[in-house]
Amino acid sequence: MAHPFLRKLRHGAHLTQDNENVLIALARPVRSLAAREDVSIEGEPRGHLTLIVEGWACHYTTLENGKRQIVSLYLPGDLCEPFGILPRFMTNAIAAITPVTIAQLRHDTMRSTAQASPRIEEALWWDLLTSFAIEREHLISLGRRTATERLGHLFCELHLRLENIGLVDDELSYDMPVTQADLGDLLGLSLVHVNRSLQELRATRLMSLRGRRLTIHNLRGLRELSLFDESYLHRVTSPSRHQPHAEIGELA
Amino acid sequence: MAHPFLRKLRHGAHLTQDNENVLIALARPVRSLAAREDVSIEGEPRGHLTLIVEGWACHYTTLENGKRQIVSLYLPGDLCEPFGILPRFMTNAIAAITPVTIAQLRHDTMRSTAQASPRIEEALWWDLLTSFAIEREHLISLGRRTATERLGHLFCELHLRLENIGLVDDELSYDMPVTQADLGDLLGLSLVHVNRSLQELRATRLMSLRGRRLTIHNLRGLRELSLFDESYLHRVTSPSRHQPHAEIGELA
DNA sequence: CGGCGGGTTGAGTCGCATCAACATGCGTGG
DNA sequence: CCACGCATGTTGATGCGACTCAACCCGCCG
The missing domain is CATH 1.10.10.10 (Winged helix-like DNA-binding domain superfamily/Winged helix DNA-binding domain)
Known part of the structure; x- marks a missing residue:
């Protein structure tokens, strides 16, 4: 069975076999987490992107009055951060919902890979765009x-x-x-x-x-x-x- | 007085005078709109990004039951779309709130400019990132x-x-x-x-x-x-x- | 002068929150 | 093996925040 990241990308991007091989090589699972465990902690700076390989996770914020808002739900194949830039600090946290295995993609490798292949770059942009669209639709749900x-x-x-x-x-x-x-x-x-x-x-x-x-x-x-x-x-x-x-x- | 786009970028990016000149050249005002006028219509594909030079605009959706949700507010210096990719179609519309003047940035020029200068690319990514963060915080407001x-x-x-x-x-x-x-x-x-x-x-x-x-x-x-x-x-x-x-x- | 966009106010209703129990299944330790 | 705690789901009672409907006001502009 194909990697969920590739399966997803095939629904919006045009990748060659070569492209897919390159991505697969980057997206090797590297870590497992228990349900409810935090993938990354607020404020902690890092040098890599998180890709969900298996399981569900979410991006959430806790307000000062204790209320919690989940901003985004991540399924297998989802990237948890935009690929193009590393924020100086995270403003909110990512947590596992089920047991999760993730891949950590080095940020600089991602960027050079994208620069080397327009098709891969296109695919990553498409992925980013749909992530935003999903959050936007979520916003609309909450509002209306x-x-x-x-x-x-x-x-x-x-x-x-x-x-x-x-x-x-x-x-x-x-x-x-x-x-x-x-x-x-x-x-x-x-x-x-x-x-x-x-x-x-x-x-x-x-x-x-x-x-x-x-x-x-x-x-x-x-x-x-x-x-x-x-x-x-x-x-x-x-x-x-x-x-x-x-x-x-x-x-x- | 400096272009609002540059003024904004200076709060998160590191641009040289050269970089700024390049951006300024791209961001010449090209169109004026009356208040309430639509900048772009849902479903209409285009080859350029919209930059607000003066006035306020917003990104909104109308649901099938007639309810309207404004997703994002755009001030002078704001880009209304991500710079990296052109969606095949717009899923929602942008409208002027006050009288507005905009610049239309050709998408391909944007991309080649970003590729030619890492600093400019960095700046555009920072801008994109903060736009998303703003929408995210908006989502949190609506939820909690x-x-x-x-x-x-x-x-x-x-x-x-x-x-x-x-x-x-x-x-x-x-x-x-x-x-x-x-x-x-x-x-x-x-x-x-x-x-x-x-x-x-x-x-x-x-x-x-x-x-x-x-x-x-x-x-x-x-x-x-x-x-x-x-x-x-x-x-x-x-x-x-x-x-x-x-x-x-x-x-x- | 009349119409219209924008703001304000009142009355009544309902969606959703809060507080508080209680039920169920599971894992763990005694 | 049972007792217990804990996470999850369910239910009831009550109150508030926000919605809807409906006026009415003002200033501006044609």
């Missing part, structure tokens, strides 16, 4: 969607993101290991209200969530209810993959 | 701050962003041309509630807003009330400016 719409929207989004990396079974069912408390922190809701809104969602019979398993029974219905429009994910419908022969302009 | 906190936080942020480009008078007072209706769409609130929360804020005497003029009477107090921590803006306290002599590594 109701609790059930937020939940539904999240589940629709996860459905596509997980499908990209081959983690959806029968096109409708996937593992959803996020607790209700974390869903609250992600969606700007209280734990109690998440619970009740989930029940409301289940009652629509559009989807169900038992144990850690989420199943969508009526995708179109769920999307309508959630005001979900997939275009922000900038996804190419069929995974694209170029021939392995010479790239025009490569290394130019 | 109350109405008055959101307003206060916004005013604190604008205070710094405007100070960066020299649009704050006496370190405490600036023009704030956003209507209450737009504040609602920006902060995920109803117009009516914005009005009442503003009154509440005025009642604290930490700040006042009369006409289009916002004045901060107690900056520290306002920041505490708003849970505002400026570090996300990645701002260097004193504007940095390198000597105009040779750059080591330039064009390497």
